[in-house]
Amino acid sequence: MNMAHVHLWLTHVPILGSIFLTVLLLVALIYRNVFLQKASLWFLGELPFSPSQPF
Template structure:
């Protein structure tokens, strides 16, 4: 198993995790359910942690695919740039979630407002992560690249 295998195994976790966390947090906030909101904030933290293996295996995966025929260095670079932005956005979102949990623990009246901000950031993180994942798929899946004639 090489870095590309590891990257392919773990890169879906933060994408799905951030969506799950956003849905959980959103439902908790809309229902005004403190337990669900807290679970959503914890899920955001988990998604932030799950993003680390994907980020750390990215350079190794890029090194593996650089030598393969049909691999576009421009696509690899575009994916890496998008992935880094998504990674840091999710990490900032996880920091918001941690701060929100601390406010909840201290029964701060600002906890709910911060939870709403965390939800917005989690949705942004999901969008950026999904975009980075899609761009990563373009590297080796030529069938999904733009400009190819394909029957409908």
């Protein structure tokens, strides 16, 4: 794994993950699935603490 892979992993995955989790939260709210609501909110709350810059 070279630095280009590290860059893609640390900067682009959290952005795509936040989009995916927001869609998941909307689906959970529409279907009133409490477990998915709590899980998506928990992961959305933890996402800002993920490393965004390796250096």
